[in-house]
Amino acid sequence: xMETITQPWPWYTAGIIIGLxxxxxxxxxxxxxxxxxxxxxACAACLPSNIPFFSYDWKKESWNFFFVGxxxxxxxxxxxxxxxxxAVIVHPDLAKELATYGITDFSGMVPxxxxxxESLFTLRGLVMMIGGGFLVGFGARYAGGxxxxxxxxxxxxxxWPSLVATICFMIGGFVMANFILPFIxxx
Amino acid sequence: xxxxxxEHANPVDFEVRSLDTMCVNESELVxxxxxxxxxxxxxxxxxxxxxxxxxxxxxxxxxxxxxxxFHMYGVIGTAVVVGAISVFIIKKFKIKSIHGEEIxxxxxxxxxxxxxxxxxxxxxxxxxxxxxxxxxxQVGTGAFVILxxxxxxxxxxxxxxxxxxxxxx
Numbered sequence: 001x002m003e004t005i006t007q008p009w010p011w012y013t014a015g016i017i018i019g020l021x022x023x024x025x026x027x028x029x030x031x032x033x034x035x036x037x038x039x040x041x042a043c044a045a046c047l048p049s050n051i052p053f054f055s056y057d058w059k060k061e062s063w064n065f066f067f068v069g070x071x072x073x074x075x076x077x078x079x080x081x082x083x084x085x086x087a088v089i090v091h092p093d094l095a096k097e098l099a100t101y102g103i104t105d106f107s108g109m110v111p112x113x114x115x116x117x118e119s120l121f122t123l124r125g126l127v128m129m130i131g132g133g134f135l136v137g138f139g140a141r142y143a144g145g146x147x148x149x150x151x152x153x154x155x156x157x158x159x160w161p162s163l164v165a166t167i168c169f170m171i172g173g174f175v176m177a178n179f180i181l182p183f184i185x186x187x
Numbered sequence: 188x189x190x191x192x193x194e195h196a197n198p199v200d201f202e203v204r205s206l207d208t209m210c211v212n213e214s215e216l217v218x219x220x221x222x223x224x225x226x227x228x229x230x231x232x233x234x235x236x237x238x239x240x241x242x243x244x245x246x247x248x249x250x251x252x253x254x255x256x257f258h259m260y261g262v263i264g265t266a267v268v269v270g271a272i273s274v275f276i277i278k279k280f281k282i283k284s285i286h287g288e289e290i291x292x293x294x295x296x297x298x299x300x301x302x303x304x305x306x307x308x309x310x311x312x313x314x315x316x317x318x319x320x321x322x323x324x325q326v327g328t329g330a331f332v333i334l335x336x337x338x339x340x341x342x343x344x345x346x347x348x349x350x351x352x353x354x355x356x
């Protein structure tokens with residue numbers, strides 16, 4: 001049993017559990033699954049600056065802070081107690097491509113050669129962390145949701161605008177990974 | 188604990204809320220704050236799945252966008268199917284929340300933001316290898332530098348809010 005848990009889980013196990021989060025939140029309190037909204041609540045709580053978009057009672061959404069707090073704790077529990085320290089198995093083509101940029105360490109979920117405090121002060125790290133983070137936050141709010149709110153919650157509720165958003169997420173990702181990222185990794 | 192009357196008397200606020208993935212179907216029940224721990228419990232399970240299925244791995248996201256692996260498509264596809272069946276059952280049998288409240292859904296309105304914002308989000312997703320949920324789980328794994336990414340994403344959200352009226356929707 002424990003051995004099964006510490007192994008990496010297959011996609012269907014993960015998919016079923018993530019799918020069940022949708023009804024779990026609805027049944028626990030009529031809450032709609034959506035993570036990026038937390039970033040907006042954080043703005044509303046810390047720096048509303050009289051901007052209408054941030055002028056609302058964020059305390060009513062505080063359940064969502066508990067939810068992401070739980071995700072963080074889940075990350076800690078998983079790493080400390082359920083972990084396997086084995087390297088992530090990377091597709092050989094990807095491994096070969098990444099090696100040309102000097103990325104050879106596949107030991108963590110987050111590649112330490114790209115995401116670290118040292119690389120934060122390099123141009124590449126700056127673009128990937130600060131630039132990437134900014135695009136994620138700006139784009140998610142502009143689109144009215146992220147992967148959870150649109151791709152999972154929105155599609156589960158058969159909302160066609162969410163399908164449009166999800167397709168655009170994928171197009172943006174394809175363009176970045178295949179055409180732009182190679183230049184950034186060369187920096 | 189909360190001031191419900193002003194909230195509902197303000198239609199502007201409802202408009203702002205309804206454009207987003209926030210809960211417009213606000214619960215009328217007032218619970219003690221610690222009731223929110225039930226959502227934290229769901230979050231813990233979510234966080235564990237994120238890590239155990241390597242969904243938060245930068246490499247998995249790169250493989251997805253290079254069509255080198257079925258993994259992420261399998262995860263998201265299965266999640267949508269399970270979610271859709273669940274929502275269908277909830278609607279069909281008018282299942283209520285554990286507090287006896289009706290579960291409600293709001294239709295999303297289409298605007299250009301879903302296209303432009305969606306493309307921008309996609310660029311960021313492939314760059315950081317994480318969407319907002321996994322970012323929090325990554326911090327949990329001890330990658331504290333990701334807090335910088337979270338802060339930058341919050342800044343992005345703020346800038347969007349600031350210039351919202353000037354952007355095409």
